[in-house]
Amino acid sequence: MIPAWVADMDLATAPAVVEALRRRAEGDLGYPTWLDTPSCGPLAEAFAERMARRFGWDPDPSYVRSYSDINQALQVLLHVWTRPGDGVALHTPAYHPFLKTLSDMERPLRPIRLEPDGDSWRFEVPDLSGCRVLLLVNPQNPTGRAFTRAELEELAEHAERHDLLVIADEIHADLVYEPHRHVPFATILPGRTVTLTSATKAFNLGGIRCSVAHVGHPELRKALEAQPPFLYGSAGLFGVEATVAAWRHGDAWLQETTALLDRNRRTLAERLPSRFGYRVPQATYLAWLHTGVPGMAATIERDAKVLLSDGAVFGPGGEEYVRLNFATTEGVLAEILDRLSRLP
Secondary structure (H helix, E strand, O other): OEEOOOOOOOOOOOHHHHHHHHHHHOOOOOOOOOOOOOOOOHHHHHHHHHHHHHHOOOOOHHHEEEEOOHHHHHHHHHHHHOOOOOEEEEEEOOOHHHHHHHHHOOOOEEEEEEEEEOOEEEEOOOOOOOEEEEEEEOOOOOOOOOOOHHHHHHHHHHHHHOOOEEEEEOOOOOOEOOOOOOOOHHHOOHHHEEEEEOOOOOOOOHHHOOEEEEEOOHHHHHHHHOOOOOOOOOOOHHHHHHHHHHHHHOHHHHHHHHHHHHHHHHHHHHHOOOOOEEOOOOEOOEEEEEOOOOOHHHHHHHHHOEEOEEHHHHOOOOOOEEEEEOOOOHHHHHHHHHHHHOOO
């Protein structure tokens, strides 16, 4: 069985991260100097430096809070800022743990449906009355869409009109392919936006458990500061060490990896069997494949021995799709394509 479902890369870790963790493990594992700072000191500074260098955004490091991962950060924010029954607008199909969070926390989903449009995807914003939050995933998972500034400005108008907090999950921002660009939502609506990100996707550090929330919304910052300081925990020493090393010293590895991913997404376009509909993603390492048949993931697992994500778990619009992770070597991807081509 070739597992091509979970959003982890099948690639070696960046040497800069490995070296940073080795130095730390061989050195001092005591309390860090930033233990009592919610921003984890060097983590916030490295985040701000990276945003300025790569995206032309100058976030205030003092607005940063650390969490174990994006899902925890989202749940904390919804818990502090909303109540059961408050609607949350989200593009669908959507990252399925977010859908489960909304269901578990009784925050009704207001879908913003992504519809096929030529070689890309489009959306129309529905009436957002009754919503309290716009949960924006950009670049988008699972479609790989990198939203344009014009699209983000349209969403900002809706957020202002309906007085919405915008929680922008930008974890795939480092994985956008030319000629597309990532636009941080906080550059458009800074006082209403919380930006969530992490090095875990671009640098394959999912087990490190470290993420950042930049809380641009002043009232939400006050609400978080009113919580007991240790209630939600924070990132650990190794998580901060690995993240800072990735963001400050990992770009050579990231450039090489992104070139591989770019080749792989184009290989899919060239070699995927015609039974699969495929729009080349503008970002991420996830291919959203149209099968025309609900439940096709189980058939592929049984007959081709390739494990993909069933599109149904991604909510409205995903029923006839499967998601394929192409963050692997060219040889493994070739084997996946060979197996898919032999499906009966």
